[in-house]
Amino acid sequence: MATRRQVLGNAHVDRANANMTPFDTDFQTMIVESAWGTVWADDALTRRERSMVTIALLAALGHHEELAMHIRATANTGASAEDIKEVLMHVAIYGGVPAANTAFKIAKETLAGMEK
Structure with missing residues (x-):
């Protein structure tokens, strides 16, 4: 989540979190873990x-x-x-x-x- 906030900004992440529902919570968690916790957090690039x-x-x-x-x-x-x-x-x-x-x-x- 820290990487996501650093790249997209607090306002965007706060809006995304505020708009989460039980329907898309698993999807949002997957995005945070895979995109931001793995790909964007890696220092190879x-x-x-x-x-x-x-x-x-x-x-x-x-x-x-x-x-x-x-x-x-x-x-x-x-x-x-x-x-x-x-x-x-x-x-x-x-x-x-x-x-x-x-x-x-x-x-x-x-x-x-x-x-x-």
């Missing part, structure tokens, strides 16, 4: 690198809500706007121009919102 990989995968797979969330998380991971741009250029070649086009739109809107 830096948080910046993990952030960039995550953004690329979310963009290529069209997971737009998660993409915006992880772009906002770059404020905590050290990935820059330039890093995001380069990752999305890579997505265009290996994941498809339409996926990258949508991801660039989401990234521009999200980064602009972060500047405010």
Whole structure:
């Protein structure tokens, strides 16, 4: 949970916890344990690198809500706007121009919102 808070921020994690119900408690626990307790907590890659990989995968797979969330998380991971741009250029070649086009739109809107 500490890693999740460090990457996504307390406000996001607090909202997610407040929205948990008995129906999705097991799912949320699985996410915390596997994604945040294992993958993100491992030091084989830096948080910046993990952030960039995550953004690329979310963009290529069209997971737009998660993409915006992880772009906002770059404020905590050290990935820059330039890093995001380069990752999305890579997505265009290996994941498809339409996926990258949508991801660039989401990234521009999200980064602009972060500047405010």
